[in-house]
Amino acid sequence: MLVGYVSDENDVAIADVAVELTGPDGVPVSCRSSASGRIDADVAPGRYDVVLARDGYGPKRTTAVAGAGPVRFRLLGERTYGFLWPKEVTSGSTAEIRVSCPRPYRLSLWRYGAGREHVAPLGVGEHEPGATAVPLPDGDVAGSGVDWSPGEFPGQRVVAPERGGLYFVHVDDDRGGFHGLPWIVSPSAPTAPVAVLASDLTWTAYNSFGGRSNYLNPAGLPPAPAVSRRQDLAFYAEPERGEWEDEHYPPLSLRRPDPDQSIPLGEDVDGPTTTRPGAHLAAADWRLLAWLERQGYGYDLYAESRLDRGEVPLDAYRVLVLGCHPEYWTYGMFRQVRDWVHAGGRLLHLGGNGLNCEVELLGDDRLLVHNGDTRKLGPGDGPDWSRFTARREPEAALLGVGYDQRGLLTAAPYEVVSPSHWAFEGTGVAAGSLFGERSLNGRILGGASGHETDKLSPHSPPGTTLLARGVNAGGGGAHLVHVPALGRGEVVSTGSIAYVMSLLADDVVSALTRNVLDRFLAEW
Template sequence: MTEEAPVDGVMVNGYPGRASVRAGEVLRLHISTRARRFRADFYRCGPRPRLMGHLEGPGAYAEPGGHDEDWTWPGHDMAIPGHWPSGVYVAVLGPGTEHPAARTPADAAALDARHSRLLFVVTARDPGRTARILYKVPLFTYHAYNRSGGASLYGALSRTETRRTVTLARPGGGTGGPVKGRPDAHDPRTPRQTFAHWDAPFIAWLETSGFTADYCTDLDLDEDPELAHRYRLLLSAGHDEYWSEGVRRHVTDFRDQGGNLAIFGANTCWWRVTPNSAGTAISCAKYPPGAPQGADTDRMRGAPDHWWEIEPENRLIGVSYRNGGGHWEGARESLGFTVQHPEHPVFAGTGLREGDVLGGEHHLVGYECDGAAYRRDQQGRAVATGEDGTPDGFTILGVADLPTAPASGWHTAVRESDGPGRAATLGIYTRGGTVFNAATTDWPRLLPLEPRIRTITRNVITLLT
């Protein structure tokens, strides 16, 4: 990851007043610095970052706030040009007025840093007019892991907390802040819970491959019940763990009315968060009443905001993290999906045959993965049982049985079934619209490494648009 020293010893930090803005409208940036003036250079992240414009302003210093309060730093307005395309933008912050004498960043990883950056999404002026795809940027998940102000949605609660609240009005939220979590041994350039780690590589591939998409945050989906309905396909990639009730309801309605959903990630819709009425903070209740603080809440029953205990996420996305698991530290053993139903259109042009392993060489399955409860039929194929909420007709296209030995390092969440099987299951089903789920966070990481992953991704998007 990039960890740049402040220019001339002067730091410039900031955050957007809201992490999305419609092209042609005004974005408010909140900036703190001891420099007399600051500059923000705006890059759109696509096949490679593209410098789109800049903003200059007078510097003023403000103290950092806590994790659960709006930091109220000085505001500066930026009129977003109407011709700026929808996309994910990163502002590079620095003192003075001169553009840094540096090469154009090669990719979003080169832009990423734990300070002096802020991320925002430009949404379409006319949603769905030129794109059939809507890409969901997981803002809630970014802030769930953001430690600016001293805390994230992880860790023991204080004596005064019954649920943890974190503000969206602070540095971080995709880039520009400290992140909870350990380095990724398979891609150490950026922290896992950042835009640069999973979303940026997927978006770079998507746009390089000729697909046109509009972009939004999950807060946008929470607030606008009709947003997704203007598109044919809703896309999510990497690690989209935290969903609000509004997002869940609106995406389900989208599917029920014929909209398609493709998830190229895992640990999806695992925790429920609740935005405040202003859309400036989210909260989550992870500990059951009386539970010991600091315990692994993923292994507990009775957590108020566990989606699987409220309304199993399988009912929408087909799979659940409770049937899969995660490998948290260091390099993990090689594991890929054993292919079933190679005649399915998803596999067209891959040359895969029944029983072939997809992605094993590059550790495709993990660092977290999802699955459907399943049994084996007379031909030995994995078949979803539906006992965990997975919809009828869910076709398992690939299965990866997870290691169970304690020394393997794999963690599994609390399970409804006492059966020994733990597996990631790649699959697809149709109910109203069609839902495809790749069931592993690392799918985007393999796009530049594995031609068959690229072919399957292209097939899925083409089929669903």
């Protein structure tokens, strides 16, 4: 009988797993998984106690019902994973440090601002040898989440510092291994005129821990795990198929590790990003926060999910800054920011592919993504290739720009279009000058206009001014725009994910951004 399949945390099949099934009669039946992770055993239908073990993975005990459909057994590879819960808090709040590590480990708290700043040691893992690794649940881990060691020991908890910002808990094992767990700390009351949103909803949409994200198996886990990802994943096996051609997509849990956010210890904020996801996720946000602190701007950091709950007091701030990739927003967030801008707020959008898709935060800490069938959006090189526009209203009506797929995964400098605009004051540029040539983007080389780019749209507000455009081939360059009057408010959008990666490297990008912030703050 086919009992099920066994796969790892990435839903890749594991061959030659030793499996032992024990039914009500107490007699164990042993078998091994095949090359495809398939588990076949000579057993009758019913409930069994199951033991699974293989070198390189954490062994575990579980229970399963044979004969009711293939069971998706999961084993965790022998590497460090973890997360804090909650992943975002206010100063003075307590979070649990949930870690699975195959080795003894120690913990420490660091703040990622102008540089890496050691805040405090947090002790060692409070578990016996061999008990520091925690089994992975079976089934759709990306949807169910994991509840690892929820705070059994005082040493596995941490109190948020008074000073807000982006923090990481470092997990260092006794053989030199390292893993960083991000933690967003917001103030208990506003402390500065500038609020910055960390894109935790986008982080969740890209998080494929468990074998599924909004990009990897977005419509759900396949019936059997992958053997060769290059051959079995849909966007390799069916290149003619778009990413989102379904109407509904299963939710993604926030309560799980997000290894893409860990920033290698050898990566410095003044150097290039060293991982594939770093150029548009937490490592990029770190560059933005470092620039703000070095330029002397005080700011309060908030998670997008906190804004969705109505817990960001926008009226207390003059400027709201969006980072490099705020792609996934709830409609409630959109309405709050739109109304705040119309009432006089200043919005500085330093990213690209912004507000492109509506999501919902469900009550069980899961994210529901409303991609829809994107074939209905038309060709990707048309204006406003936007899931948000199709479902709600145009984000370009707020940001001044909207996304299309031209320029995808390219990068180039910007070309000045409106040199007399106040944003370029003191930069010395002229019409046609290039800027944004220098960048810390270690993934997509070429300049500040790139990765994914937004352009002027038929829905851009009247009076929207094009300040500069990226010189990416085929019309793929970002449009850097100023919306001078949106109600009583004002907006500047850079139109590019890659822009933030030039803040610490390119003098004109830095000066332009400073001009915008100074102008926005001076008008308060």
